[in-house]
Ligand SMILES: [Zn+2]
């Protein structure tokens with residue numbers, strides 16, 4: 001979630017989104033756009049609940065929902081299954097496929113500029129997101145789910161912070177396909193030249209050893225390494 005005075009952008013939507021926004025001190029009515037990087041459940045299953053809650057909160061303004069072109073139809077089907085698509089009285093859902101890659105920004109909202117790059121998540125089309133805050137120049141890149149890949153290095157080049165997935169430790173390499181280890185996240189951060197790496201998307205089996213995962217990344221990256229924390233604000 002990226003929040004500025006002009007509004008907020010939610011990137012991926014897990015469970016209980018409105019409740020989580022509230023606990024994080026963000027007014028859900030300020031939402032200016034939702035981005036769904038891919039249609040694995042942990043990234044998209046909260047979308048129907050989010051829209052239902054926004055309707056109950058009295059939203060009337062249209063809501064852009066950006067995704068890969070391949071995912072427009074699957075998301076439309078999910079929303080239709082929950083009777084949220086073309087529902088009478090529903091605010092407009094501007095579901096739009098974007099082809100990730102260099103070129104025009106996918107979105108501009110106040111000082112926030114979102115650009116994207118395709119990543120490498122096996123057979124699942126997916127993309128990484130970069131948010132620049134203009135004119136200050138603060139910038140954050142979110143890898144979404146991916147194997148280590150050059151396009152994320154390029155997207156994160158010169159950014160302040162890289163939020164990179166680190167699903168598992170290097171010792172279990174091969175356990176999960178199309179994901180990254182903490183070691184690989186550290187290597188990507190080093191090559192991108194970011195100041196700070198935030199490790200995210202750590203598989204539940206490893207939640208008791210997150211500090212060891214951070215240490216693994218630090219062996220390859222000399223910058224700041226942190227573990228992502230839910231509902232904690234990070235000033236841009
Ligand atoms: Zn995924």
Ligand SMILES: [Zn+2]
Nearest residue numbers: 040042043145
């Ligand atoms: Zn995931």
